[in-house]
Amino acid sequence: MRVYLECIPCFLRQALQAVCLATKDKAMQEKIMREILQMLHEISWNTSPPEIGWRVHHMVKEMTNNADPYADLKRRFNELALALYPTLEEKVLHASNPFEIAVRLSLAGNMIDFGARPGETINVEEEIEKTLQEPLDKKTLEKFKKAVEQAKNILFLGDNAGEVVFDKFLIKQIGTEKITYAVKAKPIINDATLEDAKIAGLNGIVEVIDNGSDIPGTILEKCSENFIDAYKKADLVIAKGQGNYETLNDVDKPIAFLLKVKCRVVAQNMGRKEGELAIHLQNVYC
């Protein structure tokens, strides 16, 4: 998916948030915002939004010498998600439709996103309650269930810190033995890294790898050989979040995108409504 004009103000909103998290030095904040304006003026927009998003966040990190401006936020949401886990696990285990509840909780976790919704506060418990009630296309859910049952090797592309915890219910429903879970190689926004996967307790349950890249999405040309091997081996990819959709929505691979549609441009591109819960199957035939 290519950058829309509407992405431009959003890049600046993201820049502002990252700058304020990365440094309290007002002069430096202004300097970085100015540099980002210049970069956006010059750069080609014929690319995917996460690629430019990466540049924005990379500039903030470089200019402030702060490798991980979102570290505190990630820690907070890891802790919050882990605290909620036992109760939610009970809910899944006692549900009449545990697969659906697990999918919904994975979708609820996708709200912990400081890229698409910079500056907004997130009430995770409220989001969970909402996501358990919201409409979800049952036919697509059934098709997705069939696809994961038939798949032998699933590559699960995680999205954000904290969100990983919420993916565990779905991972357990699918069957841990056939899943490889991929995270980012370095901190970018609040995307999950190996450390976050470890904190979430994924290690020992499934194979966890990083994708060799820190783009807030998945640009295959920028990923490591190890990741590409896992990608090639997989007969189904589960891809969480908008960033993965924006970068993988035209690759020739069976992909189940699981996301909450958080902005108008992604909604428009997907033919969906803003705010919708989406199981979006691409090249999935079963």
Add this chain to the structure above:
Amino acid sequence: MRVYLECIPCFLRQALQAVCLATKDKAMQEKIMREILQMLHEISWNTSPPEIGWRVHHMVKEMTNNADPYADLKRRFNELALALYPTLEEKVLHASNPFEIAVRLSLAGNMIDFGARPGETINVEEEIEKTLQEPLDKKTLEKFKKAVEQAKNILFLGDNAGEVVFDKFLIKQIGTEKITYAVKAKPIINDATLEDAKIAGLNGIVEVIDNGSDIPGTILEKCSENFIDAYKKADLVIAKGQGNYETLNDVDKPIAFLLKVKCRVVAQNMGRKEGELAIHLQNVYC
């Protein structure tokens, strides 16, 4: 009030809205957005937000040869406001507290603002209902009432097209004979011009002048001599909207700002909350 870092993404949101209203030519839209990024990179931010806002909208108008991208929106809101007028006038006339209702309706009209809230849809009838119910500091209201009663010459700085219609109730409550109503000299965003004041039916009721400027606020150095005469003669200024607050919040003149607080930076500067209805008295002693 000076530009905050948070104004930068907002300028781009405004640019995007104006660009999309001004032209359907996608290549031109991108070209203008790029030029605006460059301008924001270069320009001093040690100025008020409306001054940079003016530059943004001016660039859109110049580059598209479209002198009034908001013409249709202004027409629509003029018509809508006029259609609501008779019912609302009944409400004021039969109220036990007509002055308060008139102030509230003037504040409700301030929601018709495509600068502070670009891209958002406005449900005027809903806004009116809300604004009639919302908290409003009664002590300040009383002080404002006393100030307008004591004033001999009031300069009323209007804000947006359509909103002017909603100011009429307050104008009538105050007494038309001591009011001069000022609008912008040329179209800028959806700010009211002489034409909008005429459509609203202000002519013949009060003296209507333009301020000689098309900045979406009031920068005295850019205003006409005629306007400055009226400003000097006035013993009280009533100033509608954020743009007027942002440009007049440190002048030495008795000013009653009437506005709905629409963004975080204005809220912060005023020491108020986003969304609040504000009667903000500056140098008003009575």
